Amino acid sequence: MSDKNSQSVSYVRETFLEQSPPPLKEAGVVKWMRENLFSGWANSLLTIVAIYFVVNIIIDVWPWFANGVWNTKSLAECREILQGANAACFSVLQERGNQMLFGIAYPADQYWRPTLGFVLLFIAAGPVLFNKLPKQMLYFSAAYPFLAFWLIWGGTILTPIMIALGLIAGYYAFTNVERLKGFALGVVAGVAAATVCVWLGGFISGALPGLIALEVIPSRDMGGFMLNMILGTICVSLSLPLGILLALGRQSDLPIIKGICVVFIEFIRGVPLITLLFVASVVLAYFFPPGTNLDLILRVIIMITMFSAAYIAEVIRGGLAALPRGQYEAGDSLGLDYAQNMRLIILPQALKISIPGIVNVAVGLFKDTTLVSVISMFDLVGAIRGPILGSTDWTGVYWEAFGFAALLFFVICYGISQYSQWLERQLRTDHR
Amino acid sequence: MSTLSDPGTGNEGFHIGKLLSDTRYRSYTLQFITLLALIFGLSYLVNNLLTNLSEAGLNISWDFLGEPAGYDINQRPIEYDSQSTHARASIVGAINTLIVAFLACISATLIGVVAGVLRLSNNWLVSKMMAFYVEAFRNVPVLIWILIIFLAMSGALPQPRDFRGEVPEATMLFDMIAFTNRGVYIPSFVNDGAAAVVFWGVLVASLVGVFAYRRYATKLLFDTGRLLPMGWPSVAILIVPGLLAFFILGRPVGLESPELKGFNFTGGIHLRLSLIALWFALAIYTGAFIAENVRAGIQAISKGQTEAAASLGLRPGRIMNLVVLPQALRVIIPPLISQYLNITKNSSLAIAVGYMDITGTLGGITLNQTGRAIECILLLMLFYLIVSLTISSVMNVYNNSVKLKER
Numbered sequence: 001m002s003d004k005n006s007q008s009v010s011y012v013r014e015t016f017l018e019q020s021p022p023p024l025k026e027a028g029v030v031k032w033m034r035e036n037l038f039s040g041w042a043n044s045l046l047t048i049v050a051i052y053f054v055v056n057i058i059i060d061v062w063p064w065f066a067n068g069v070w071n072t073k074s075l076a077e078c079r080e081i082l083q084g085a086n087a088a089c090f091s092v093l094q095e096r097g098n099q100m101l102f103g104i105a106y107p108a109d110q111y112w113r114p115t116l117g118f119v120l121l122f123i124a125a126g127p128v129l130f131n132k133l134p135k136q137m138l139y140f141s142a143a144y145p146f147l148a149f150w151l152i153w154g155g156t157i158l159t160p161i162m163i164a165l166g167l168i169a170g171y172y173a174f175t176n177v178e179r180l181k182g183f184a185l186g187v188v189a190g191v192a193a194a195t196v197c198v199w200l201g202g203f204i205s206g207a208l209p210g211l212i213a214l215e216v217i218p219s220r221d222m223g224g225f226m227l228n229m230i231l232g233t234i235c236v237s238l239s240l241p242l243g244i245l246l247a248l249g250r251q252s253d254l255p256i257i258k259g260i261c262v263v264f265i266e267f268i269r270g271v272p273l274i275t276l277l278f279v280a281s282v283v284l285a286y287f288f289p290p291g292t293n294l295d296l297i298l299r300v301i302i303m304i305t306m307f308s309a310a311y312i313a314e315v316i317r318g319g320l321a322a323l324p325r326g327q328y329e330a331g332d333s334l335g336l337d338y339a340q341n342m343r344l345i346i347l348p349q350a351l352k353i354s355i356p357g358i359v360n361v362a363v364g365l366f367k368d369t370t371l372v373s374v375i376s377m378f379d380l381v382g383a384i385r386g387p388i389l390g391s392t393d394w395t396g397v398y399w400e401a402f403g404f405a406a407l408l409f410f411v412i413c414y415g416i417s418q419y420s421q422w423l424e425r426q427l428r429t430d431h432r
Numbered sequence: 433m434s435t436l437s438d439p440g441t442g443n444e445g446f447h448i449g450k451l452l453s454d455t456r457y458r459s460y461t462l463q464f465i466t467l468l469a470l471i472f473g474l475s476y477l478v479n480n481l482l483t484n485l486s487e488a489g490l491n492i493s494w495d496f497l498g499e500p501a502g503y504d505i506n507q508r509p510i511e512y513d514s515q516s517t518h519a520r521a522s523i524v525g526a527i528n529t530l531i532v533a534f535l536a537c538i539s540a541t542l543i544g545v546v547a548g549v550l551r552l553s554n555n556w557l558v559s560k561m562m563a564f565y566v567e568a569f570r571n572v573p574v575l576i577w578i579l580i581i582f583l584a585m586s587g588a589l590p591q592p593r594d595f596r597g598e599v600p601e602a603t604m605l606f607d608m609i610a611f612t613n614r615g616v617y618i619p620s621f622v623n624d625g626a627a628a629v630v631f632w633g634v635l636v637a638s639l640v641g642v643f644a645y646r647r648y649a650t651k652l653l654f655d656t657g658r659l660l661p662m663g664w665p666s667v668a669i670l671i672v673p674g675l676l677a678f679f680i681l682g683r684p685v686g687l688e689s690p691e692l693k694g695f696n697f698t699g700g701i702h703l704r705l706s707l708i709a710l711w712f713a714l715a716i717y718t719g720a721f722i723a724e725n726v727r728a729g730i731q732a733i734s735k736g737q738t739e740a741a742a743s744l745g746l747r748p749g750r751i752m753n754l755v756v757l758p759q760a761l762r763v764i765i766p767p768l769i770s771q772y773l774n775i776t777k778n779s780s781l782a783i784a785v786g787y788m789d790i791t792g793t794l795g796g797i798t799l800n801q802t803g804r805a806i807e808c809i810l811l812l813m814l815f816y817l818i819v820s821l822t823i824s825s826v827m828n829v830y831n832n833s834v835k836l837k838e839r
Contacts (some may be wrong), residue, residue, distance in 0.1 A: 036554065036555065036556035037555060037556060037557060039554060039555075043553075043554065043555050046553070046555050046557075046558050047555055047557055047558070050557045050558050050561055051557065054557075054561070253459070254459050254462065254463050254466075256463040256467050257463060257466055260466070260470060267813075267817065269820075270813075270816060270817040270820040270821060271816045271820075272777035272778070272780040272791075272816055274780045274781065274783070274791060274795075275791070275795065275809060275812050278795060278799075278805075278809050279809055282805040283805050283806055283809055286480070286485065287477045287480050287481055287484075288480060289480050290480070290483055290484055290487060363571070367571075367572070367573035367574070368573070370573040370576065371781070373575070374781075374783055374784060381573070381575055381579070385579065385784075396587065398579070398580065398583040398584065398587070399584065402576055402579060402580045402583075403580075405576055406572040406576050406580070409572050409576070410568065410571045410572050413570075413571035413572070414567060414571045417571070
């Protein structure tokens with residue numbers, strides 16, 4: 001070895017080579033494509049087939065979309081302009097868009113009311129959905145249901161104010177009595193106080209029907225996407241507390257209460273929503289005392305609320321079952337009674353686990369509100385199927401009309417599910 | 433959950449105050465009150481119902497089921513005409529519901545499994561396309577999909593009379609299948625007497641034979657370690673006896689293609705557009721949900737399982753079949769059951785495209801003709817309840833058989 005010095009070797013490198021860039025196929029776009037699109041013959045084949053499909057669809061759809069006609073009075077006029085070209089006739093959205101959004105009977109000069117209600121919904125939902133917003137905004141959220149009721153249905157503003165005052169009175173009665181006498185009596189006192197206040201308030205609002213009044217719009221005039229939004233928001237918010245009660249009932253040790261909840265939940269989950277809507281439209285009226293005349297939208301709200309409450313109950317039951325038993329026992333050992341234990345220890349954790357499931361149910365429910373078109377209510381789908389595609393002007397524009405409907409639902413449902421995934425990440429308290 | 437009673441006070445005897453103050457007795461009080469409220473509420477509702485019915489001059493009666501229905505049903509799996517009873521119309525509807533639900537369940541599973549696996553593919557384009565499919569179909573109401581597919585097919589497909597040759601795009605696929613705006617006409621089997629029975633018997637027997645062979649091969653592998661080939665013997669057992677029987681018996685089974693007679697097709701099987709649209713929409717909508725379940729199931733299997741199997745020297749196909757899939761199935765099956773239930777319940781949307789399922793016959797025409805709303809809807813709910821409970825109990829039996837056996 002010793003004689004192998006620098007003189008006996010022909011060449012010795014004394015400096016490092018400059019770092020050369022990676023070979024072309026190991027860097028940048030080419031590398032990415034080799035790894036993600038053409039990593040083997042099967043994968044390459046898949047890619048080529050996929051590209052073929054995508055390109056074909058784009059070639060078909062893009063000119064249809066881009067050359068669409070927006071300003072005609074009827075489909076016939078539209079076809080005249082297009083001369084058989086492959087293009088959409090979006091003028092139906094221009095011409096009948098308001099019917100799709102607000103229904104056929106809602107007075108056109110009052111469209112600003114549901115629009116304002118829709119915009120305010122985001123402001124009201126903000127502090128509930130995002131923790132970082134100022135807490136004072138929650139007061140607006142609490143007031144929103146009454147405001148929205150007044151905006152959409154009209155009448156004097158006293159009616160929702162009186163109901164709100166009744167609920168506030170009920171809340172104070174509940175907190176005060178609960179502190180002294182316990183949960184059950186607190187609930188009784190709260191309900192009693194609220195009923196009395198609403199009943200008394202009814203006289204006041206009945207006496208002054210014209211005070212800060214908007215034009216009264218009957219429920220049967222509601223329609224279009226507005227009806228889907230109304231049904232969706234009301235039913236989800238009502239079914240959440242009902243679902244919690246049902247889930248607690250199903251988990252309880254008391255056999256009779258458990259039995260009632262199990263039968264109710266399994267029955268509702270076993271039948272399709274359509275049959276429940278049939279009940280709402282033809283049977284439910286028989287079960288009310290003679291002479292009461294509930295309008296269809298209210299009956300539908302009752303049935304859809306029961307429907308989604310059963311599903312939410314099952315989701316929350318999953319959350320309750322997922323909590324370790326030690327949590328229940330720890331609550332008991334602290335001397336908390338059942339109501340305190342549930343409110344302070346069990347439900348906050350169980351509800352957190354159930355958020356994705358609840359959101360799934362809410363999205364599903366919102367989509368299912370289109371089913372009311374089957375019992376001839378003119379919601380978004382009903383308005384398109386009935387008055388729009390049924391009119392001589394627009395029969396045959398189903399792609400444009402239903403495409404618009406699908407887009408509206410997609411935006412909202414996709415938005416909600418993205419929010420729930422974000423919230424899940426936010427609420428994750430374990431360290432990963 | 434409240435188990436706060438003090439065991440030391442058991443011998444003090446009972447007095448009436450304890451009904452409220454002692455947790456042992458308080459639960460009885462609470463349940464008693466609930467029961468009373470329930471009975472009171474139900475009797476109030478029933479009382480209202482009876483009062484309203486008698487005021488309207490109605491009563492509850494099931495006689496209408498025996499009366500002639502007087503309407504036609506276009507898809508008749510069993511014999512039915514307009515003189516048949518309402519009960520028979522309901523049964524026809526029930527069978528139609530089961531047909532579309534069955535077809536949709538199978539195709540939704542296929543679509544869902546393929547889409548779910550492809551969504552996990554290394555191929556960026558394919559996985560993004562599958563993600564697009566899943567999100568687009570999950571977030572739009574199934575009713576809209578049913579209507580779009582129905583209207584698009586009835587608008588875009590040629591009329592049967594176009595198949596006489598004038599319209600170039602109206603040609604039959606393989607001269608056997610015709611896509612028209614009235615539905616799809618496919619060939620049907622023509623059976624030729626006893627020989628046909630033998631042929632079908634041979635086919636069923638070879639199907640059983642395949643299962644028996646695979647069972648035997650697995651048992652041999654577990655007992656002795658000898659590995660028999662699985663792939664080509666299965667195919668051979670499935671095909672060869674059938675082919676032999678077909679030619680030895682002198683081609684006892686033939687295909688009858690639909691033929692254009694006048695303005696319409698005769699012969700073959702007519703799958704109505706309403707059935708196709710409902711089937712396709714349910715399959716592709718539920719397939720998106722099943723794809724998510726499949727993806728979640730596969731992702732739930734920790735990577736260590738795959739790596740462990742690989743380090744034992746298993747090939748990728750075997751890793752999937754022997755290690756990953758059996759475990760993933762446990763996660764996938766419970767949500768799959770509820771998707772099947774959803775399909776069955778969503779098939780009631782048939783009423784939107786005029787497919788005569790039980791909601792269309794019993795809950796639709798029969799209800800409107802007889803005016804027996806309460807009876808019809810009760811029967812309708814009962815039918816769906818029975819179907820739902822049957823599906824979930826059958827699938828639960830299967831679920832229990834693949835469940836993780838713990839000590």
